[in-house]
Every structure is written in structure tokens, then in C-alpha cells.
Amino acid sequence: MKTLSRKDEIILVAAHLFNEKGYKAVSMRDIAKAMDIKAASLYNHISGKQEILSEIILKVAEEFTVGMEKMVSESISAIKKVEKVIELHIDITVNHSEALAALNNDWMHLESENLKAFVQMREDYEENFRSIIKEGIDNGEIKSYHPEVILFSILSTLRTLYLWNQKRGKLDVNILKKDMVSVLIKGIK
């Protein structure tokens, strides 16, 4: 049972509020009020609003990057890799649902170096996933539709999983993984 630092507490509360209204619609006063302190007190723990946003977004972005890089080097089939990508998204969604709202909707409010780092990570991630799909098509594991359509279709489902997770409440992770993998890979017909 670890104790949260004051900074971590701020980030947690902020992520919750950003999830509800978006980064720009949440003021430092809102965050402070939710912690029962005054806005000025926040600055004793963080440098500013921007730092809060970048901590929220870049922390999860790195989890995706690490998870993906661990996977690409494994010697398993392309379909198996796709399954692992799906599971990676489900695991991160269950643990960081609110941070994913900021990552999806507020990344454009990151500034300079933070923005650059995020965009780079997202591009690398998509490129890795694209390679997996192309590899699968080349060796006949995956149907030869336009790879971009497959990439987009799966990724957009996984990226908005946090919305569904919030709406329906916590659901059994293992059942979700099984059905989601089936629907996305084998289709519904």
C-alpha cells in the first residue's frame, strides 16, 4: 500500500476532471477546489498546468511504447501479435481509463518538447502496428484488404475502449479480452 505524493494526488484529480470536461475547460481553481486547497498552493508541487497535462499523457504513452517494443521482437505469428496488441490496450485501459481521455482528446494542448515527444511516440506506435499487419498479409495469415483500413479499424476501437469501459463500469477483463479478440479478428458474420 503506497502513499501518494501530493504531486501524484494533483495529477490523479486533474486527470479525473480533464476526463469529464477536457483540459481547456478545467481551471487550476477547479483542480484546487477538488482537493480542498487554494489554486496558488498547487504551484508548490507542480510548475504549472502544462506539467500536469504532460505527466498524465506522456506516462501512458510510454506504457504503450514499451509494450509495443517488447512485442515486435518476439518470434510469434502476426495474428498472435495482433492479439497481444489488443490485450495491451485492454490492460492499459483498465488501469488508466481517465488518462486515456486526455491522451485522446487533449494531446494537441501539449507544448513544444512535450508535443514533439508525444507525436513521435504515436507515429512509431502506428508504424509498428502497420508492420505487423503487413507481415500478416504477406504470409497469408491476414486477409489482403487495404492494410490501412485494417489498422484504422482495430486501432480506433482500441483507442476508444476507455469510453465504453467508463459507461458500462468495470467488466471482467478476461471475458472482454476473449470477445474483443474474436470480434476484431474473426468478424461478426
Next chain:
Amino acid sequence: MKTLSRKDEIILVAAHLFNEKGYKAVSMRDIAKAMDIKAASLYNHISGKQEILSEIILKVAEEFTVGMEKMVSESISAIKKVEKVIELHIDITVNHSEALAALNNDWMHLESENLKAFVQMREDYEENFRSIIKEGIDNGEIKSYHPEVILFSILSTLRTLYLWNQKRGKLDVNILKKDMVSVLIKGIK
């Protein structure tokens, strides 16, 4: 060739800016500057920022509602209805790409009656789609996975289609429809 009213012009310019930075990050001064006038002049054509947002969002929301209601009464198979839902989303995405960004990301900034109307339309839409999927499962057209997983998987892909459309530029609508229908219905394996 119809001429845009000044109000329509404001809505078009605003939708473009909301698409880039989000409703809360765009000021009336930003919108005015993009039209080469002063912010105060906007109020001769619209009642305020809220009216701009509701015009953008509710107009497309109604297109979805009308399209869906036309469909549910048709006597065609459930799979055929799913195909038509996919085509409906693709058509609206191609024509109102920027408005869809606001609909997806800024609907929570709608106020009172506008917010109520939107939430109601979205709930009805999802419920109609859910019924189509359940009908398909019941009569054996659709595999019997959890209907909610199927609903979410297809809908989240369709709802974020505007992002992909913007990234890749205008693509041939008919090719997109064909491949998208295949991937979402028949799967990739």
C-alpha cells in the same frame, strides 16, 4: 451554386477551428480574426458562442437520426442493415468531417436544452443499432458474441472515421465502403 449566409459562414469557420483545437480553446476573437472582422460583429448574426456549437453538433446529429430511422423500418436482413449503417457513417463523414470532431469531443459543452436533445438522440441511435445487432444474433445472421462488444467495436470505428479521413485526405468513397464493410463484418482472418 448557393451563397452562404453570413451565419453559415461563421458556423463553417468555427467548425474548422473547433476541429483543430476544441471548442473551449477557440475564442470569439479567433473566429472573428479568421473571417477578417472584429469579434463584436459576430453577434449581429448569432446570439453567442453556444449557438455556434449547437448549430454545428445538432445539425449532423439529426442527419444520423433521420438516416437511422429511415433504415429500421425497411424490410431487409440485419446484416444488410449493418451495412447501411456503415454506409450512412461514411457518407456523413465525407460531407461533415469537421462537424464530427465537435460532435465527438465537444458535445459536453452544450448547455441545457441543447445538451438534453443531443444526449437523447445519441441514446436513441445506439438503441436502434443495438436492436439491429440483437435481431441478427437471434435469427443466426450474426455470431453470438456479446452484442455490446459488437456494437461498441463497429460504432467506435465509425465514429472516429473522420480522424482518419482527415489524415489521409479524401479517398474514394466507394472503395472505402467496400473494404470497411468487409473488415467490420467478415473480420480480418
Next chain:
DNA sequence: GTCTATAGGATGATAGAC
């Protein structure tokens, strides 16, 4: 670590001249 006070600027919106 939290407070009060406040700087310095942006924001949505209105009044009234042209």
C-alpha cells in the same frame, strides 16, 4: 505546505456610433 493578495492578460458579451 498553505494561505491572501494581486499582477497581467484573455474571455464572452453589450452599447452605441457610423
Next chain:
DNA sequence: GTCTATCATCCTATAGAC
């Protein structure tokens, strides 16, 4: 239909007391 001028409020962030 657009302008200038302005109001009242909100915003992020800092200074300095306790």
C-alpha cells in the same frame, strides 16, 4: 453590418506572510 470602447469576469502564475 461593422466598428471602437468597454464591462465584468475568469485565467495562469507569482510574491510574500505564516
